Amino acid sequence: MNGALRLKRALVLSPPLLWTFLFMFVPYAILLVYSFWQQKYPTFVPAFQFGNYVQIFTDPQYFRVILRTLKIAFFVSLGAALVAYPYAYFLVFRVRKPGLRLMLYMAVVAPLWVSYLLRAYTWKTILGTTGILNSFLMSTGILSEPSSVFLYNQTAMIVTLIYVFIPFMVMPIYAVLEKIPHSLKEASADLGVGRVRTFLSVTLPLSIPGIVAGFTMTFCLTFGDFIAPFLVGGPDGQMIANVIASQFGASLNWPLGAALALVMLMIVLSIITVSDKFERLGQGRFA
Amino acid sequence: MPEHTPVSKIIEIENLTKTFGKVVGVDDISLSVEQGEFVTLLGPSGCGKSTLLRMIGGFEEPTSGRILLDGQDVTHVPPSKRAVNMVFQDYALFPHLSVGKNVGYGLRVAGMPRREVREKALEALALVGLEDRFDAAPHMLSGGQRQRVALARAIVRRPKVLLLDEPLSALDANLREQMQVELKALHTKMGLTFILVTHDQTEALTMSDRIVVMRGGKIVQMGSPVDLYERPATSYVAGFIGSTNQFRSVVATGPTGPQVQCFGQPISAPAGVAPGQEALFGFRPEKALVQFGEEGGGPDTLRGSVADILYHGQSVRLMIDLGAGEVLVDLPMSGSDGMPQVGDAVSLRVGADKIMVLADEVAA
Amino acid sequence: MPEHTPVSKIIEIENLTKTFGKVVGVDDISLSVEQGEFVTLLGPSGCGKSTLLRMIGGFEEPTSGRILLDGQDVTHVPPSKRAVNMVFQDYALFPHLSVGKNVGYGLRVAGMPRREVREKALEALALVGLEDRFDAAPHMLSGGQRQRVALARAIVRRPKVLLLDEPLSALDANLREQMQVELKALHTKMGLTFILVTHDQTEALTMSDRIVVMRGGKIVQMGSPVDLYERPATSYVAGFIGSTNQFRSVVATGPTGPQVQCFGQPISAPAGVAPGQEALFGFRPEKALVQFGEEGGGPDTLRGSVADILYHGQSVRLMIDLGAGEVLVDLPMSGSDGMPQVGDAVSLRVGADKIMVLADEVAA
Amino acid sequence: GELNILTWEGYADPSVIEPFTAATGCEVSATYVGSNDDFAPKLAAGGGVFDIVTPSIDSTYALIEAGFVQPIDVSRVPAFKDIYEQFRTADGILKDGKVYGVPYAWGAIPFMYRKDKFDTPPTSIKALWDPALEGRISLWDDKSALYVAARLNGNMNIYELSDAELAAAVDKLVEQRPLVRKYWATAGELVDLYKSDEVWISNTWGGYQSGLLAAENIEVVEFIPEEGAEGWMDSNMIVADTPNEECAYQFLNMAISAQGQEGVFKVNGYSSTNPVAAKEFMSDSEFSALHQDDPAYLDSLLLWENLGDRLPVYTNAWNSVKSQ
Amino acid sequence: MSRSLSERLAWVVGITLILAFLYLPIAVLVAYSFNASRSLTWPMTGFTLEWYQKLAANEALIDAFYNSLYVAISATTLTLIIGVPAALALDRIDFPGKGLFRKLILLPIALPGIITGISMLILFRSLGIRLSLEAVIVGHATALLAVVVTQVYARLQRLPNSLQEASEDLGASGLQTFFLITLPNIKTAVIGSGMLAFTLSFDEIPVTFFLTGRDNTLPMFIWSTMRRGLTPEINAIGSLIVLMSIVLIFVSVRLQRNTKTQQK
Numbered sequence A: 001m002n003g004a005l006r007l008k009r010a011l012v013l014s015p016p017l018l019w020t021f022l023f024m025f026v027p028y029a030i031l032l033v034y035s036f037w038q039q040k041y042p043t044f045v046p047a048f049q050f051g052n053y054v055q056i057f058t059d060p061q062y063f064r065v066i067l068r069t070l071k072i073a074f075f076v077s078l079g080a081a082l083v084a085y086p087y088a089y090f091l092v093f094r095v096r097k098p099g100l101r102l103m104l105y106m107a108v109v110a111p112l113w114v115s116y117l118l119r120a121y122t123w124k125t126i127l128g129t130t131g132i133l134n135s136f137l138m139s140t141g142i143l144s145e146p147s148s149v150f151l152y153n154q155t156a157m158i159v160t161l162i163y164v165f166i167p168f169m170v171m172p173i174y175a176v177l178e179k180i181p182h183s184l185k186e187a188s189a190d191l192g193v194g195r196v197r198t199f200l201s202v203t204l205p206l207s208i209p210g211i212v213a214g215f216t217m218t219f220c221l222t223f224g225d226f227i228a229p230f231l232v233g234g235p236d237g238q239m240i241a242n243v244i245a246s247q248f249g250a251s252l253n254w255p256l257g258a259a260l261a262l263v264m265l266m267i268v269l270s271i272i273t274v275s276d277k278f279e280r281l282g283q284g285r286f287a
Numbered sequence B, C: 001m002p003e004h005t006p007v008s009k010i011i012e013i014e015n016l017t018k019t020f021g022k023v024v025g026v027d028d029i030s031l032s033v034e035q036g037e038f039v040t041l042l043g044p045s046g047c048g049k050s051t052l053l054r055m056i057g058g059f060e061e062p063t064s065g066r067i068l069l070d071g072q073d074v075t076h077v078p079p080s081k082r083a084v085n086m087v088f089q090d091y092a093l094f095p096h097l098s099v100g101k102n103v104g105y106g107l108r109v110a111g112m113p114r115r116e117v118r119e120k121a122l123e124a125l126a127l128v129g130l131e132d133r134f135d136a137a138p139h140m141l142s143g144g145q146r147q148r149v150a151l152a153r154a155i156v157r158r159p160k161v162l163l164l165d166e167p168l169s170a171l172d173a174n175l176r177e178q179m180q181v182e183l184k185a186l187h188t189k190m191g192l193t194f195i196l197v198t199h200d201q202t203e204a205l206t207m208s209d210r211i212v213v214m215r216g217g218k219i220v221q222m223g224s225p226v227d228l229y230e231r232p233a234t235s236y237v238a239g240f241i242g243s244t245n246q247f248r249s250v251v252a253t254g255p256t257g258p259q260v261q262c263f264g265q266p267i268s269a270p271a272g273v274a275p276g277q278e279a280l281f282g283f284r285p286e287k288a289l290v291q292f293g294e295e296g297g298g299p300d301t302l303r304g305s306v307a308d309i310l311y312h313g314q315s316v317r318l319m320i321d322l323g324a325g326e327v328l329v330d331l332p333m334s335g336s337d338g339m340p341q342v343g344d345a346v347s348l349r350v351g352a353d354k355i356m357v358l359a360d361e362v363a364a
Numbered sequence D: 001g002e003l004n005i006l007t008w009e010g011y012a013d014p015s016v017i018e019p020f021t022a023a024t025g026c027e028v029s030a031t032y033v034g035s036n037d038d039f040a041p042k043l044a045a046g047g048g049v050f051d052i053v054t055p056s057i058d059s060t061y062a063l064i065e066a067g068f069v070q071p072i073d074v075s076r077v078p079a080f081k082d083i084y085e086q087f088r089t090a091d092g093i094l095k096d097g098k099v100y101g102v103p104y105a106w107g108a109i110p111f112m113y114r115k116d117k118f119d120t121p122p123t124s125i126k127a128l129w130d131p132a133l134e135g136r137i138s139l140w141d142d143k144s145a146l147y148v149a150a151r152l153n154g155n156m157n158i159y160e161l162s163d164a165e166l167a168a169a170v171d172k173l174v175e176q177r178p179l180v181r182k183y184w185a186t187a188g189e190l191v192d193l194y195k196s197d198e199v200w201i202s203n204t205w206g207g208y209q210s211g212l213l214a215a216e217n218i219e220v221v222e223f224i225p226e227e228g229a230e231g232w233m234d235s236n237m238i239v240a241d242t243p244n245e246e247c248a249y250q251f252l253n254m255a256i257s258a259q260g261q262e263g264v265f266k267v268n269g270y271s272s273t274n275p276v277a278a279k280e281f282m283s284d285s286e287f288s289a290l291h292q293d294d295p296a297y298l299d300s301l302l303l304w305e306n307l308g309d310r311l312p313v314y315t316n317a318w319n320s321v322k323s324q
Numbered sequence E: 001m002s003r004s005l006s007e008r009l010a011w012v013v014g015i016t017l018i019l020a021f022l023y024l025p026i027a028v029l030v031a032y033s034f035n036a037s038r039s040l041t042w043p044m045t046g047f048t049l050e051w052y053q054k055l056a057a058n059e060a061l062i063d064a065f066y067n068s069l070y071v072a073i074s075a076t077t078l079t080l081i082i083g084v085p086a087a088l089a090l091d092r093i094d095f096p097g098k099g100l101f102r103k104l105i106l107l108p109i110a111l112p113g114i115i116t117g118i119s120m121l122i123l124f125r126s127l128g129i130r131l132s133l134e135a136v137i138v139g140h141a142t143a144l145l146a147v148v149v150t151q152v153y154a155r156l157q158r159l160p161n162s163l164q165e166a167s168e169d170l171g172a173s174g175l176q177t178f179f180l181i182t183l184p185n186i187k188t189a190v191i192g193s194g195m196l197a198f199t200l201s202f203d204e205i206p207v208t209f210f211l212t213g214r215d216n217t218l219p220m221f222i223w224s225t226m227r228r229g230l231t232p233e234i235n236a237i238g239s240l241i242v243l244m245s246i247v248l249i250f251v252s253v254r255l256q257r258n259t260k261t262q263q264k
């Protein structure tokens, strides 16, 4: 390779490489180092010990919270997928006019513009005991007195998070559905297969990579959320990110927080790795 | 084709029209196809071939007109209920299913037991010589192999009619030629009715029992390959199938009978035109008898010189400068005659029986 | 080609090798190209044609070996600094620039004033007959027109060598033929050196001064089109360029001289082989003299029956069953002879001068 | 000069800041914390950002020990001597004989209920464990919840709970949890909870939320339960190595002046740490309503204390309640 | 026919429900910006424009809005400056460690913001860099890098390599090729991912939460306001943002439509 080319490559490469090294690799490395430090009143001091990890794995509260968070993340992803899939399907296969399709697509992405906090906050107004939903249900006679089951519990968190993260589910599903050649569905119909079966045995399997991508994204976003528990969660709403935040705040126990963050990172990484495998699988098929 | 044996007519298309908004895709076409026939729809891009085929397959709802399949009106029957199968241009193999599962897909979904499906799929794959790739994934196959799997999948349910939308266009020249032969062999072997769409004239000539030449959503001419090649009705058909030297001339009365002027040189007029009439005439490059040297002559002979030479191996195409224009002639290279040279004087003998009278173009 | 006039050698390639990891793309190739020559690289997919061309263009760094352009070593010179231009297979027209801007791009980036760029671009477009599409966007053009714009863009800077990587493969048959003629005309008109990559043998035969047949990264044979078609060195070349009927036989001494067995029937052996020698032989389908009917005969005649017929318009390809095997023959349809029928008895006269001796295949 | 303060919402009200800036030329920019837990992390993350912080008395000492704040030269704060002695000499702001904070405001953490929902006014913390009030109870999302539960358990040494006592408090809170509608995290949230009829009884920042609710026409009553209440006191502290020391001292002085004290009273409804100044703007009735003249009341409050190295244990305990 | 009609109806109803789910909160948000009462509780009490007037007078809120703009614009610019070359490198250049580089750079898109926030907080503390809007910008740029890289990379992969080669073949330098050929052709992906990055940055909480110093971005302002109790001023600014986004959507729909026809 000649010198000029090498220089050109270096120029293109060095900013992103430097950036990723300095702001991604180094921070994670320091995070790792911190996780071995030790809390010492009033702050924390360098050390090399596994106490933080021991604490995480022996105190059942961490396990419980992680499990709860995983559960909530799962239901959020599932719910978002259930809402997003038909929507994306409709856009790709049912809407003929490209203009309308684009509008409807943007309609899903657009709420991202409005503050997450505000959007989540309005759910309080909607779901509360004296909220819009209760008023509506009472005016229609479905309920005789306001119900408090809609707000301040895990379901409310799940609904809110589904709402907030739907765009991240619609985008990849839409992308993958759009890539499925129309002729595959026609071929299936041609072979005597009805539309429902065609959906189940052709369209759905082929859209799995998109679902997986959206699922991963939604799952990981939920996994790291600490706002919803605060806004619409009930007394059983604490999630792992809240615990981590409180280690960096209230407890001023950054080492434990770092260790928790690393545990979270590991969980997320393994989820990404698994889902990557899935997506790869799907991509190979179109090759 | 005898019009009075309804039993053998597997497809009857009556006044079929399809419009997309303002675009007319297919324009009032009527056509019938015999049981076991190999019909090719030939025409340039956008002439409505695919649209016609897709209406037969049920993928496109006709704007008006009827389609009868084996005597039954199927105009509004969905594709899944028509005994017609299609081989798609992009093959449309299901990427998530193995080759065997692709072929067996239609049977499986119809509820046939697994074992039987496997058997039938293997059988169909054997027909296209791919029984050993049963478990392969489609993306592991070459283009030609995918093509064959698509074929196997389409024939596994023994459809009454097999539709093929440019099945070979994605293959390279050598492979395409090979697949043409195989496809034709398959047609003979299975006795199925084939309707093939192509815009490759050689493909159409090689494979078909009957060629339907389309243009602008209408049928321009149909007939056997020889019919179309030897007796093209219009200048358009003549130009689309094979090469033609075309010239316009008024028929005059010459010393030996009616004559026409081919780029300024008189030759005998073909039968069917009368003196005084003006018409478009044409002859095929390979029909002219080529003689080199100054002296060659006699009646019906055009004199000129070699302007360009295109070597094709088994033949040589010469561009002959006639002074007032240029014509192409093909020289078979079967002998061991030397190659002609640019500038060589040449005489072309074009018999009246070699000259075609072409109708004036009407359709757009 | 005289090897001792260094002045006229525009490109000299010396022991060029390119490996991709373990894959050898081009394997120790040496080749020189004369000023003004039209050289075609021909070979099947993956044989290294593009890799060789791209190394000449500077898009690929050779693993070893040298490339001289007009006597200067350019092995490590970037493409932007080589007086060589390329027409890409997908045309690579800049979609965001108008036709005129595409053509003028190379001049513009070199800092030529706007007006002059416009003039030169118009000139180049005029050469390909597209001066009136100066302001069109590339997507508004047909395939053939895009092709021409790509050409105009490549020649506008008057490169010493024009490289063309399968420029016609995306066009349909009719258009391809037309563009072949135009490309050749352009070559003649401009006097540039052309190096064309193709895997279409007809294209190679039609256009080239010299064909380089490649296989597995190596050159198998090179020579003029007639050379290669009439005197292919190996069975591979014979099969790749045109169709050949090949058979292996031991040369025996017959009543009239040395004989070979073509699928069990004796015919005179060609010159250059001695009795007792075993070799591979072949003849081209169009070189056999076909006679129908039982009686046709005489020396060097194969007898058989028509097994299949492929109508090609200007000719008919017959598959003749010789009993112990099948051979192909081409029948020109220049006369008004009727079409043969399957089952017709036929005799083929294959003169000894029509038989080629093919070297055994060695290279992979 | 400029002055960057990290403080509570309402402690840097324009009604106070604008005159201050006009008088001193110190441009004030205020950032607000959500809880006492926010001070140390913000300072731990590195200096140079803030000049003044206003933590509560349970958080002050940790900041001193961590070296985040610098000693105050009391001679530059003339009114310091007027401050209630309990505050002036509180352990939380003294170290090695040096003063680190200037007490600014104080109050109690009483309990509060919706007047219209109770026939007999609650008087004990037990009311927050009453199954009849299921789904109507709220508790501050803070380690303070542990103090409440401990007192219910009879452990009045709420800042020095043993592990066993802490565990008992956790058990109590876990027992209570199904009855809780929501742990309130912020003042505004508690107001909303009352306003939208979600919650009828809770603890509160004395004077503050009840004031906001009164403005919304929701009648709530604050009470000190039989088990007592915690007290809090916020002090202004100067961040170590501030480049804006001059403005910082001017701010400290202003804060305990009548003008500053009036601000915190008017805006937040909190009691004044400087009775001398308070006298200048409070009516007598206001003065006594805020127990400004009642040292015994002040003594009866369990004034927050620094938990020292027990802090993570408490925090952990509270987290573990929420993790159940 | 009737079956397809009822089916169509079912679709329309279903999609309408989903849209209702998506837009009900936003409708509520907008409605409450005109609500006379200070509190966001049901039922609404009356119509007022008071909150918009207050908004205009609320300097802290307006500052926060400008801070958000500043952060989002800077972070987006930075992300593009780093991300586009990164995508180019991923697509065109082979270099040792590419695998790790790809993993690292694509990680934050799925990584909870809190991890990015915390790790950078620790980094800045270790380097002694003070928390500030600039720190937030660096954090956002890092967290959003993946958004830009994935989208631009995907577009680059669809862009035939031959375009760049043709440009170089015609004598253009690397920079000329980039600005005259590559950039115009990935323009929509750059703009699109830039817009998404801007959107996400504008509304980012977790990273900002850990990295902001004394200046608030709009979400952090809202977050801190929530402690005291939200007032409909926030709704008012939310509504204005809704309005702004509607305009932007129309612009981007226009833009995409134009490029679609251009690329056809």
Ligand SMILES: Nc1ncnc2c1ncn2[C@@H]1O[C@H](COP(=O)(O)OP(=O)(O)OP(=O)(O)O)[C@@H](O)[C@H]1O
Residues within 6 Å of the ligand: B020, B023, B024, B025, B026, B043, B044, B045, B046, B047, B048, B049, B050, B051, B052, B199
């Ligand atoms: N779904 C559609 N919407 C609008 N117009 C269409 C549609 N399908 C086809 N057309 C138009 O109908 C005409 C016929 O198209 P058709 O696809 O049948 O042509 P074709 O002969 O198959 O061409 P090709 O050889 O390019 O495949 C064209 O003008 C085409 O633009």
Ligand SMILES: Nc1ncnc2c1ncn2[C@@H]1O[C@H](COP(=O)(O)OP(=O)(O)OP(=O)(O)O)[C@@H](O)[C@H]1O
Residues within 6 Å of the ligand: C020, C023, C024, C025, C026, C043, C044, C045, C046, C047, C048, C049, C050, C051, C052, C199
């Ligand atoms: N960038 C590359 N990386 C790895 N292998 C390559 C690369 N480019 C080419 N090859 C390999 O080098 C060999 C020659 O490839 P090349 O593209 O030159 O073939 P070709 O003759 O042009 O084929 P085609 O007719 O399909 O274009 C092939 O085996 C190919 O797989």
Ligand SMILES: [Mg+2]
Residues within 6 Å of the ligand: B049, B050, B051
């Ligand atoms: Mg078509």
Ligand SMILES: [Mg+2]
Residues within 6 Å of the ligand: C049, C050, C051
């Ligand atoms: Mg190639």
